[in-house]
Amino acid sequence: MSHRDPAHASILIEGMRKNRVRVTSPRRAIVQVLEEAEDHLDVEEITERAKKIDASVHRATVYRTLDMLKRLHLVDELDLLHLRGDRHYYEVRSGGQHAHVICTRCGKVVEPRGEIMASCIDRLAEATGHRIDFYRLEAGGVCPDCEASD
Template identity: 30%
Template sequence: MEHRLEQIKKQLHAQSYKLTPQREATVRVLLEREEDHLSAEDVYLLVKEKSPEIGLATVYRTLELLSELKIVDKVNFGDSVSRYDLRKEGAEHFHHHLVCVECGSVEEIEEDLLEEVEQIVEKDWCFQVKDHRLTFHGVCQHCQESVVESTK
C-alpha cells in the first residue's frame, strides 16, 4: 500500500498538488477498501473513524480532484450513487464491471475487452478514444445457483 500511496503522491505533485493529510486519509481509505466501490459517504464515514476532524466537504473535494486527475474513476452502477474506484497502477484504461441485478454484487474484469472496438471507432469515425467503460448488468453465478437450488 505504501508503494501505491507514493505513486499517487507523485501523480499529485506532477499536477502541482500536494498530498495533504486530508487527501492522504482519503486515499488510504480507498486503498484499504479498493474492492468495495465506495460512495463518497462511505469514504467519509471511514475517514472520520481515523481522522474525525476531516469534514464531508473535504472528502468530496478530494474525491473530485482525484477523479479529475484520473487517479480514481467515478462510476455509477445504475443505482444513482456515484462510487469511486482507484485506477490500477499503470492502467491505460478503466477496468470493466459485472453488476448483479439480484444481489448488487460487483465484480471487476481487468482484461481490456475493447481494443478492437476502439480501433474500429478510431478508424471508421475518426474519433480518438481516450478511455472507455463497460458495465454488464446480469445475474451472478451465486444468484443463479440459488435459483436452481430453490427449484429442487
C-alpha cells in the same frame, strides 16, 4: 478495487504533487482509504473510514478531494448502474483497467480484467479507429448463483 503495490509510494499522492496540489492531512487520509479499499466505496463510506485516520475530515472535504482526483484522472467515479440507488462509487484508476459486471438481483460486482478486457478493447479500437486510452464499462445481468436459485 485498488491493488496497491506496497513497495511503491502512493500513486495518488505522487499524482497530486505532480499537479502541484497541496497534500494536506485530510487529503492524505482520503487517499489512504481509496488506495486500501478492497471494494467500491461511496462518499459516506470514504468519509467514515477517513475520519478514523484524521478526525478533521468532513464530508465536504471528501467531495472536494474526489472532485480534484477525478479532474486529475487519478480516480474513477462509478454508479454501478444505480442498482443500489443514487450513490456513486470511487476507485483508483491505476488499479488496472477493468469492467464492472453487476448482478441485478443480489448486487454482486465482478471485475473482469486482463486478457478478456484487452481483447474487448482491441476490437473496440478496431471498430472505431480510436486509440483507446481508458474506458469505463458497466454491465448488468443475473449472476450464476441467482440464476441457479430460481
